[in-house]
Amino acid sequence: MNLIFAEATPSGRGGVSVIRISGEGARATAERLAGPLAKPRHAYLREIRDGIEILDRALIMWFEAGRSFTGEEVVEIHLHGAPVIVRRLSQLLTSQGLRLAEAGEFTRRAFLNGKMDLSEVEGLGDLLVAETESQRLVALRMSNGELARKADMWRSLLIRAGALVESSIDFADEEVPEDVPPEVFGLLETFKQELDIQISGYAAAERIRNGFEVAIIGPPNAGKSSLLNRIARRQVALVSDVAGTTRDIIELRLDLRGLAVTLLDTAGLREAKDSIEVLGIDRARERAAAADLRLHLSPEGARDDSLWQPGDLIVASKSDLSSPKTGLAVSTVTGEGLDLLLDTLHGSLIQKTAGAALVSHERQLNALLEAKAALSNLQSISPELIAEAIRQAAVSLDRLLGRIAAEEYLDVIFASFCIGK
Numbered sequence: 001m002n003l004i005f006a007e008a009t010p011s012g013r014g015g016v017s018v019i020r021i022s023g024e025g026a027r028a029t030a031e032r033l034a035g036p037l038a039k040p041r042h043a044y045l046r047e048i049r050d051g052i053e054i055l056d057r058a059l060i061m062w063f064e065a066g067r068s069f070t071g072e073e074v075v076e077i078h079l080h081g082a083p084v085i086v087r088r089l090s091q092l093l094t095s096q097g098l099r100l101a102e103a104g105e106f107t108r109r110a111f112l113n114g115k116m117d118l119s120e121v122e123g124l125g126d127l128l129v130a131e132t133e134s135q136r137l138v139a140l141r142m143s144n145g146e147l148a149r150k151a152d153m154w155r156s157l158l159i160r161a162g163a164l165v166e167s168s169i170d171f172a173d174e175e176v177p178e179d180v181p182p183e184v185f186g187l188l189e190t191f192k193q194e195l196d197i198q199i200s201g202y203a204a205a206e207r208i209r210n211g212f213e214v215a216i217i218g219p220p221n222a223g224k225s226s227l228l229n230r231i232a233r234r235q236v237a238l239v240s241d242v243a244g245t246t247r248d249i250i251e252l253r254l255d256l257r258g259l260a261v262t263l264l265d266t267a268g269l270r271e272a273k274d275s276i277e278v279l280g281i282d283r284a285r286e287r288a289a290a291a292d293l294r295l296h297l298s299p300e301g302a303r304d305d306s307l308w309q310p311g312d313l314i315v316a317s318k319s320d321l322s323s324p325k326t327g328l329a330v331s332t333v334t335g336e337g338l339d340l341l342l343d344t345l346h347g348s349l350i351q352k353t354a355g356a357a358l359v360s361h362e363r364q365l366n367a368l369l370e371a372k373a374a375l376s377n378l379q380s381i382s383p384e385l386i387a388e389a390i391r392q393a394a395v396s397l398d399r400l401l402g403r404i405a406a407e408e409y410l411d412v413i414f415a416s417f418c419i420g421k
Contacts, residue, residue, distance in 0.1 A: 003029065005093050006101035006420040007086055014081035019089055020420060021075040021098065022106055027062045029096060030075040040064045048077070050092050056085050070106050071113030104417025108410065111402065118402025118413070119147040122361050125416055126209055133258035134208050134353070138360060147358040150198075151397050154191055154371075158397070161187040162390040169383050180383050188375050191393070195372045201357030202365045207292065209360045211253070211260030212349050215288035217304055218297035220268030223317035226332035227297065228252055228265040231342070249287055257346045259353075264291060269304060293348060295341075301327060311348055315341060364400055371396035 003023035009016065021029060031037055034046035040062055048055045059078040068074035079085050094100070107124060110116045116124070123142025130136040141147075161184045168180055216224045229235055232252050250265040266284035285307065288294055294312045296303040301316030313328060320331035328344060330337035359365055374392035381389075398404045 003098045004101040004105055005090070005098045006106070007090075008076070008420040009081070011083070011086075012081075013083060017079045017081040017086050019077040019079065019086065019093075020101075020106065021077070021093070022068070022070045022072050022101075022109060024065075024073055026073040026075040029093070029098065030060055030062060030077065032096070033092070034058070034060055037062050040067070048079075048089065050088070055088050055092070056080055069115065070109040071115045072109060101419055102414075103419050104414030104421060105419075107417055107421055108414050111410075117145070117148050119151075119364060119400065120145050121402070121413060122364070123147075124421075125413060126360070128417065128421060131253075132211075132255045132260045135211075135260055138205060138208050138356070138358075142358060142360070147364070148401055150194075150358060151401055154194055155394060155397050157187050157191045157194075158390050158394050161191075162387060162394075165383050165387045165390065169387065180386055184386070185378065188378065188390070192372055192375060195368050197355075198357040198359045199365065199368055199372070201355045202359050204353045204356035205358065205360035206362075208259070208353055208356055211262055212293070212352070213262050213264060213287075213291040214293045214295060214345065214349075215264040215266055215284075215291040216295045216297055217266055217269060217284065217288050217307060218317075222268065222298045223330075223332055224265050224268070224297055225250070227295075227317065227330065228263055230330075230332040230335065230338060231263065249283060256342065256349070259346065259349055261345075261349065264288070292352065293345070295345070301329065311351075313341075313344060313348065367396050367400035370399070 003021060003025055005019060005021045008018040008020040027037060033048045033050075034044070037044055037060060042061065044060045046058060046060055048058050056079050058080075061076050063069075063074040063076075065071065065073045077089070079089065090100070104125075107116070107121055111118065111121050120143050123139050123144070126139035127136065127143050130139050164181050164184045164187075216227060218224055228250065231254065249267075252263040252265070254261055254263065264287055266288055267280035269281060269284065288307050294307060294309065296308070296312060296314045297317050299316065299318045299322065301314055303312070303314050316322075316327065316329040318331065319329040319336055320333050328337065328341055330341050332338075359368060371393040374389050374396065378386050378389060395404065
């Protein structure tokens with residue numbers, strides 16, 4: 001692989017910018033710019049020169065192959081964070097034959113060099129874009145190899161079961177029973193139960209990773225847009241006394257006590273008066289029905305039975321204009337009841353995260369489903385077919401970790417990475 005480089009810190013003015021170089025000859029490149037770098041993983045304060053001209057005074061470290069992030073020889077140059085310095089050093093590196101890295105290329109090399117498996121790569125990608133504490137925790141577990149360790153444990157069950165089956169085939173004439181030992185079915189049942197835990201918890205984990213959608217629904221002038229603005233603490237949606245002001249869906253992304261939540265302000269639900277409002281109401285109903293939860297908002301504290309689903313919340317609006325109500329009641333003018341509403345909403349969404357699995361990507365889920373499907377209906381088939389089914393399940397685990405057939409996923413996965421990672 002040729003030498004690549006990229007800025008590993010965000011572009012723009014800052015205190016420090018880091019240029020990362022990876023590939024055979026990274027150390028030699030740095031030494032041409034800054035002099036000898038004797039020891040790996042030591043920081044050297046050196047002048048970086050372009051011929052006789054000093055570009056900057058920088059902190060430089062190098063990592064030997066096999067002990068770096070990418071698995072290759074790596075150099076990190078910590079510069080002063082002026083864009084002109086980064087630009088000049090980039091031009092100098094390019095003139096010496098280095099190539100600017102593509103998005104995610106450092107991590108791709110780490111994967112290809114066996115420093116990370118595909119599930120860890122996906123976890124790192126999630127960690128880089130995490131917005132909330134819950135997303136950070138899920139991504140960190142995967143990027144630290146927790147799913148990979150689980151998969152290795154599952155693989156050990158398959159190896160033991162496969163060895164027992166092969167013994168019954170290969171040594172049937174040497175006082176080993178021809179029938180498949182009962183232990184095999186016990187091991188495979190344990191394997192499938194482990195997979196079931198992850199499969200059943202996928203929906204919750206995927207929701208944590210992508211975030212929840214909560215639709216605010218109700219009649220016109222119920223205060224839906226005012227509630228959205230009050231939660232946002234800014235003017236997100238247009239508010240008017242004229243019924244039917246909201247025609248399209250307005251979204252507000254927020255961090256709700258560590259959960260990523262998108263609030264949807266929808267058109268008022270009523271008999272539409274024109275074709276545009278018909279489209280707005282149809283879209284509101286469609287999006288609300290697909291949401292994870294709905295806030296049924298009205299001054300009376302009524303619910304819309306056509307959209308009601310278990311777990312939805314009924315909220316009475318404009319509590320400052322009417323007598324106190326039981327249950328959830330809010331005033332977007334005074335803020336009364338808002339904290340209780342958000343606490344209740346958070347509690348309802350937290351319940352939906354119960355039993356969240358490590359598996360949070362569709363690719364990972366499909367690999368587990370394939371592994372489980374390979375082991376269905378084993379009681380009625382021969383030892384040879386059971387052995388083949390076990391091998392197929394093991395192949396699915398290899399696919400989960402990217403040990404085989406990874407190429408088809410790489411471009412999709414690394415497309416979301418930034419340059420320099």
